[in-house]
Structure formats: structure tokens, C-alpha cells
């Protein structure tokens with residue numbers, strides 16, 4: 365077990381400093397203090413290395429973001445060049461810089477049809493908070509000030525800032541900060557395996573899409589600003605929408621004049637086999653939010669992309685738009701993002717995720733479905749979920765006190781694999797550069813760890 369490995373003095377020193385002074389994201393700190401944090405010191409390709417010299421294959425591409433793999437010289441060089449030439453300047457006061465201008469142009473080429481103006485932020489959460497402000501402003505300019513309610517979904521994850529956390533439908537995120545804010549409501553999501561009962565996936569897709577229509581009718585379309593959703597729900601458990609879902613959502617948003625804001629923070633940049641999840645699922649967004657794969661996580665950068673309907677109104681307003689960050693369009697982040705997109709294009713990473721690499725990954729994922737503990741495997745492109753259950757026939761889950769997913773994740777770490785646990789659903793989202801032999805390694809280790817947890821459970 366990782367806890368029993370003798371630790372070097374250097375590792376212990378870092379762990380002690382960390383335990384004393386570092387507040388980690390989403391962590392129970394007194395528990396972490398007992399084991400000490402794992403110290404990752406370097407990474408190359410699809411592999412991470414810790415301070416004890418252990419090698420881990422990163423089945424999660426960091427936090428769903430390192431599309432081009434670790435240690436890419438092209439991105440490092442681009443960042444270094446920008447750091448020397450223009451380490452900082454802002455985009456306020458009628459100013460831009462070559463990197464931000466070029467990145468805006470490049471994004472207009474790869475984002476879904478019609479999305480062609482970009483506001484830059486530093487994180488996916490800030491992007492969604494910015495989107496909420498843009499949408500409120502849009503409806504104010506349209507002289508429809510009552511259209512203010514945001515409809516999002518249960519199990520959605522849109523980030524942690526106040527509005528992004530209010531959009532999120534993971535209820536554990538709300539009570540600590542008295543959220544959601546007023547004006548944010550959540551409807552059921554298309555989680556067929558867990559909630560579809562006897563319905564076919566297609567029937568359930570329609571039912572959950574029509575929950576949006578029911579909510580709009582209940583609230584009054586004149587009061588609803590937007591529907592906000594991820595193409596595939598990521599942190600909520602990798603919920604893949606049934607084929608009927610998104611077409612119906614497009615229809616409903618148009619019928620009731622509700623803006624559709626699509627959160628592409630995970631699905632963007634090739635993850636689902638196209639540049640954006642909206643393209644994979646035929647979604648017709650008015651706006652999108654992107655981050656993570658935009659720079660492969662090498663720099664903190666996010667962008668909100670606006671389609672003509674919203675973008676024209678904001679652009680043509682005589683008022684100054686009162687929003688923007690010190691680091692909006694940061695030259696170094698934009699330079700690295702540009703280099704990242706160039707690598708993705710040169711190496712055809714999106715085509716591979718939607719073609720040979722994605723197909724191989726999905727084949728190996730599906731093979732795990734024969735394991736007695738695996739209720740369902742599901743995936744698209746280079747996203748995969750393995751849902752662990754007590755009873756395959758009835759889909760009965762293990763009691764949550766058993767922490768089956770968490771314990772499986774510990775086995776994974778101990779055996780050299782990073783696989784995330786969301787409840788008892790194990791999730792994979794590897795770098796898009798992954799090779800077939802590295803995919804084999806991931807699934808060999810995944811099966812081994814599921815065997816280990818099966819053994820533990822008796």
C-alpha cells in the first residue's frame with residue numbers, strides 16, 4: 365500500500381509543508397494529513413512520476429485536460445518566447461496583442477458553426493460566471509429583463525465560483541456556501557443506467573429532454589434566460605446522453621426562446637471525437653464555454669464563445685461592457701494555447717480520437733463489461749466509464765459506506781494507474797496522444813484493480 369512505502373526525507377518535508385499550509389481543492393484535510401499528499405514531480409507523454417520515483421500511467425489526462433500529453437517542447441518553447449517578448453499586457457483600454465488576436469481567429473475556425481467571438485478568462489468556472497453575466501446583459505439589452513432564471517441539470521458540474529456552483533447540480537457543493545443562488549433551478553439528467561428503469565434509452569432521452577419543457581412551462585418562458593448543460597456530463601459520472609436527447613433540447617430552446625449555453629470544458633478539443641461535443645451530438649449552441657484542452661492544461665485559460673445572436677447584441681451596444689479580468693487574453697496563455705492547437709492539428713489528434721485511437725479505446729472499454737462487478741461500460745471518443753455494481757441483473761449498487769469506487773481508486777494508484785472514482789463509477793479520459801499499447805496497459809491495470817476490489821468485497 366502507498367502509505368506503507370518508506371518515504372524519503374525530501375518527500376516528507378514537502379508533505380509536512382503542504383499539510384501545514386496548503387488548502388487543497390475538494391479535500392477532507394485531516395484525512396489527507398494522515399497519509400500526506402502524493403507529490404508529483406514530473407511527467408512525460410502519458411506518464412506521471414512522483415517524488416518516490418514511482419511511475420503512473422495517467423488515465424485522466426490530469427483533470428481531463430492534457431490532450432497533447434506531458435512534456436511537449438512546442439508548448440514550452442511558445443510560452444518561453446512569449447514570456448521573453450511580452451510576459452504581460454492586458455486587453456483593456458482598446459489594446460490587444462498578437463497572441464490573443466491569433467488565438468481568437470483560430471478558435472473561430474475550430475469551434476461549432478456560428479461561434480465566432482471569444483471572451484477570455486482563466487478557468488472554466490470564471491468562463492461560466494462570465495456567461496451568466498453575458499446572458500443577463502443580453503436579455504436586459506433585449507428589453508426582456510424578466511428572463512433571468514437559469515435551468516441546469518442535476519449531477520451537472522460547471523465549476524466552483526458562485527454562479528458556476530449555482531449552475532452545478534452536484535448537491536454536495538451547495539450547502540457549505542448557501543447555494544444555489546436564487547434563480548438557478550435543476551432538472552433531471554439523462555442518466556439512463558441509473559435512473560432509466562424499464563424505459564429504452566431513447567424513451568428516457570426524450571423524457572429527460574422534455575423535463576426542460578415542463579420546467580419552462582412551470583416557470584413561464586418569459587422568466588427563463590437559458591438552459592446550461594455539458595454535452596456529456598463529466599464530473600457527475602460520465603453521463604452519455606441517449607441519441608434522442610439533444611435534438612429535443614435544441615427544439616425546446618428554440619420554441620421557447622431560451623438561450624442554449626453549452627459547457628464544453630471537458631468535451632471540447634477532441635475529447636468526444638470531434639473538436640467539440642456540440643458537433644458530436646448535433647447541439648446548436650448560442651454560446652459555449654471552453655477551458656482545459658484549450659491549452660492542454662499547460663496554462664490557465666478559458667474562453668466563452670458567442671454565436672451571432674448574443675455576440676451581435678453585445679458588440680453593437682453603445683454601452684461599455686463592464687466585465688473583464690486582469691488576465692483576460694493573457695499573452696503567454698494565448699501563445700501556449702495556440703501552440704497546443706497547432707500540435708493537435710498537425711498530429712490529427714481530433715481525427716484520431718474520433719477514429720482509430722477512439723475506436724480501440726472503446727473496444728477495450730467494452731471488453732471490461734464481462735467482469736462480474738461491472739454493471740455497465742459507456743463511453744465516446746476518449747471518454748470511458750466503468751460502473752461498479754453489486755448485482756449486474758438488477759443494477760443494485762453497493763452501499764455507499766463501502767466506498768467501493770474510492771477503494772478501487774486506491775488500488776489503481778498502488779498499481780500505477782490514475783483512474784478517477786465518481787461514486788462507484790470509475791472514469792477514464794486519457795491524453796489524446798495515447799498509443800494502442802498504452803491503452804492496453806490502462807485496461808490491463810484497470811481489470812487487475814477491479815479484480816482486487818472484487819476480492820476485497822468477498
Ligand code: PLP
Pocket residue numbers: 427486487488489490492521522523524594598599627628629630655656
Ligand atoms: N465546467 C466543466 C464541465 C468542468 O468539468 C469543469 C471542471 O472540471 C469546470 C466547468 C470548471 O473548470 P475550472 O476547474 O477550470 O474552474
